[in-house]
Amino acid sequence: MSLETQVQDTGADVGSGRAVRSGGRAGRRQKRSGAQLASGVPYITRHLPPHDILSEESLARIEETADTILAEIGIEFRDDPAALDLWRGAGAGVEGVRVRFPKGLVQELVKTAPREFTQHARNPANNVRIGGSSVVFAPAYGSPFVMDLDEGRRYGTIEDFRNFIKLAQSSPWLHHSGGTICEPVDVPVNKRHLDMVQAHITFSDRPFLGSVTAEERAEDSIDMARILFGADFVEENCVIMGNLNVNSPLVWDGTMTKVLRAYARANQGTVLVPFILGGAMGPVTTAGAIAQAHAETLAGCALTQLVRPGAPVIYGNFLSSMSLRSGSPTFGTPEPAAGSLVVGQLARRAGLPLRCAGNFTTSKLPDAHAMNEGTMSMLSAIHCGANFILHSAGFLDGLLSMSYEKFMMDADFCGALHTYLGSVVVDDNSLALDAFREVGPGNHFFGCEHTMRNYETAFFDAGIADNDPFEKWQENGSVDAATRANRAWKETLAAYEAPPLEAAIDEALSDFVARRKAACEDRWY
Template identity: 65%
Template sequence: MTQDVKPRRRSARRSAGRADRGARSAKTGENLHLRVPYITRGIPTFDLLNEGSLERIEATAERLLCEIGIELRDDHEAMRLFKEARADVHEQSEGIWRVKFHPGQIREILQTAPETFIQHARNPANNVQIGGDAMVLAPAYGSPFVMDLDEGRRYGTIKDFRNFVKLAQSSPWLHHSGGTICEPTDVPVNKRHLDMVHAHIRYSDRAFLGSITAPERAADSIEMCRILFGADFVDQNCVIMGNFNTTSPLVLDGVTAAGIRTYAAANQGSIHLPFLLGGAVSPLTMAGSIAQCLAETLSSCALAQLTRPGAPVVMAGFLSSMSLRSGSPTFGTPEPALGSLVMGQLSRRWKTPLRCAGNFSTSKRPDGQAMQQAMMSMMSAVQGGANYVLHSAGFLDGLLSMSYEKFMMDVDMCGALHAYMKGLAVTEETLGFEALAQFGPGEHLFGTDHTLRHYQTAYWDSGFNDDQPFETWDEQGSVDAAARANAQWKQVLNDFEAPYLDIAKDQALLDFIDRKKASMPDAWY
């Protein structure tokens, strides 16, 4: 027995479902979404712990600061500032002091720290808000090696560094140029900071991080910004930040302390990051690591405020687990992700911007392990309320390697996070009643007026994923994600055009670099 089938409405409506394939490229997302200077959170943060648990963590952090204290090394000026603030400062040995704080003293010192601030970029359209409901994504930082599918793993060079600055600048899904994206090991240690800062200025018009490896290199980074922005502007505005690590457990070394003071004295931003490896330099249990992290980051932030009240600071947490079979750090695991959620709660209680988490992985290739671990870690930053996320793209090999392919995979994930963090709008228009009413039951919706209004913007459209049927994918060579990423980064670099930079300013920067390099012999360690 046959059944009469009413013909479906087709004709021109079918065209509504067709994408503009000619426009698709490595920058697909840029064609369909407005490029924004940073993400404005449209979803709530997730509060993991109750009030009582948070108070116990804060009380333990205060006990650490009051009863054990922070060891300060080789910075007499920092010692003087802590002493002047009426902390208990006792010399342990020549150039080494134990600094203990009174109950409530750190909170009092940090009253001058701004809850949010703007880091200015040379293109004002790319200024970023640090704090509040803003989330700023930046590339990974600090890898001595780089890797790609063609040449494998090798030491990074200044060419690699510039390449990654260009890749970051080209992505609509990153907001910040980052800092030491990889170590340019072909440039002397005491001079490479000059080339790195210049690369950020020359090949990007976004905000960036400066050098922190020595106080004089921090000063050079700030001076280059004075050339770029003008000295008066720099004195009144944050244009550069430094990313500082405490020496865990509970040590603030002289180079770090002097660097913090250098940035703060110039009214520039500083990020205060304990790098905690559970069981090695912090308690094995995550609650203990969080308490230690809070104590270290707050005491470091306090030094910046004592140097110049009101200087921008960012509290931070880099919480890491460990493989107890080998003693190796592990990244992208669930316990540190929970820790990042709690650090988000604590930062909101302290009214201080937060840096934490990122696209972490210990995988040695841009593979399934790499992206599974990355997503576990990155989502904790998203749900926890992180304001500045370093390591958003390229992190591989436990941060020992910066991967070209994973960089492209990560920035595509960051694009998805832009859509996720917009949240869900519920209005008469988005409820779409008319889409069902226009043609009625049993009819497809491809050609409805509602579909035609929204088909270009309703869904995030990846510029990287392969969503074709298996047969089409197979006919086109069965290209996997890593191979697509390999082709994509090469295409982006081939198409790259540096943003406009005033020739006179660039020449002044180059002259400054030449004078600084000529003033000292090369040092390779």
């Protein structure tokens, strides 16, 4: 398993969701920066087109290389005889656990997957559309540690997990509750998935991800979704997804494929993601790593369609680099960022929704280093055309730590991206001829009627930023961004109110969790 999945299984071991007062500067800021979401828009519809960087010839060469990998080298499907039977029945060559694919087979199979689909939320106003021109931001995923300025780095707990769900629910700039936002290591490994899914359902009314660490845990997650939505609704609609990693290079292990098949046969979504550290789990060259990832992803996507044609699946990718001097992973570097743009082109050619990149960094603090790398990688997700962006907020320490402060700073950046993805509106109001006529040459626009009519929505106003003059900032204590973010997450949690949940559903979920926990002994490994 790769790092995203591994950190869930350690066993050894909460746009800026800030508190907003009803009046004053904070209230005005929320009115301005939240205007786009005031009508309940649950995801972004991009008006900024994806950026294509490779020619048809170069894309065709990458696809041909991926086809050759699939046909000549193949992919191992370990510890899942049922998956091998499916491939054998589809016409692939199966030798032991090695599967080799006739050219064009996986591409033909994925044609039954939807190009776009809806993931339903318990509050229908928060349903998200995945694919096409839609962009969905979700928190970071899978960290065993959490961090804040008060207590430093420590193992995550179920309280931390619930806190991050509350912070995500409180943010106008995030759209999805996420999954394993941090690993709650104070709950037994074989039971924590029950508490995590229940927390998503209880503390958020947005879509969420289920467990992927074992087939029975995926089944529990889907059963809990059936309690929430009703079995008939779940049979026909996507209400939960699993985020699964390839064991790169060129291995799908049985834990992942059994979970993949569980979600697919229930008609629920899967997000299938190679996690390639260049020079370790793949070539150091970007083109080679992309070809490998394309082969691995398409094979997984095709397997979902063998299980149930039409099951929703997201083409995922997680390119990263490493320090070839030390062997340490690196994140937020330029080569994977450029590579993500190519991945976007390949996903669109395959006709599949895309999860790619995110707010990545190896920084150990919510500092300039973190935001520099995070901006590089997050913009690559925006420009590659990613539809579902996991790791949008909170990622620190090379995915090992979930940071309270960086969560708030990243959510603010997601708010800015709402505006950025809106591109530039051109209409009578935006062209402002009435303002030019009123102001004339040599005068200022600050007090004109057009400015007064548009000032509340003209510019994004970041919640964490301090735009006061230097002297006023100094008089107010010279507070830096991380300290402002520390105050913001505490205020947000203090102001949080859980969205109402029907009492009968709450009771049924609690009963399910209690029965499942009582059915087995605690396991801590």
